[in-house]
Amino acid sequence: MNTDSKRPDDVSQLASSITAHPFLKGLSSEQLEVLSDAAMLKDFAPGEIIFREGDIANRFYLIESGKVALETSEKEAEPKLIQIIGAGDVLGWSWLFPPYYWHFDARVVEPTKAVFFYGTRLREKCEEDHGLGYELMKRMAGIVINRLQATRKQLLELHRANS
């Protein structure tokens, strides 16, 4: 994956994708520019595996359109669906903290357009620019809280169904 080969129209497409994504809403144009330096556009076809449980997590994605299934692949069993994510969602935060490996598989269900970010570079930028770091971490925390609350509700329904 080589960012040096970006064409000018790719660059402007990338900038508009980044600006339009709800995860980055409210960031300054300067901050968005820093982010786009660590990003590129990616297209995925149905069936493609974006990342696999246990692999090294060094990136994340903002989904523009499409559908991705998060699954755990337990040995000799059908993959278990954790969640389906789509347009406007964020994919992946295992790159943020040790041990830096994916906790689940991400499998493309429908043709998907996403913005890919180099996590390692982004982490460096957050350390250099705490304003940007704060904004990104705050947004991450918000999303993780929502998912946690949704997962707890799921767990509760599971308890109820089993009792």
Added chain:
Amino acid sequence: MSNVGTININHPFLKSMPPEHLEHLLVNAQEIEFQAGEIFFRKGEPANRLYLIESGRIAIKAGTPDGENLQTLGSGEVVGWSWLFPPFSWHFSAHAMEPTKCVVLDGGHLLVTAEENPKFGYELMRRISQILIGRLQATRKKC
């Protein structure tokens, strides 16, 4: 009001926190002992506190204290995030399952300080995100 020196700062959440951040974190902080059965917060009530558990056990429930148990948290863990984001009210209820000792931080103050001081904000949100991700991953395994 500086609380540094009066509050126990051995909790993992505060580990290797730079002194200037610690000062902000401990503004309005209190050490509180809860009796078994005592309520920390109720679903729907305004959320303004972050609880660092020093000892004891806390049950997180979906509704009332006699409702289903979603999670049990104990020594070294942290409870209470709903002050971070709108609508700033508790999503769940929590009570002490046994005598429980906590350092209670002022969420409103943390949030205001984070907005004004990005260096502090980054450190705070980084730690919070890390805990939340760990908790999400643990909760998913139970599903």
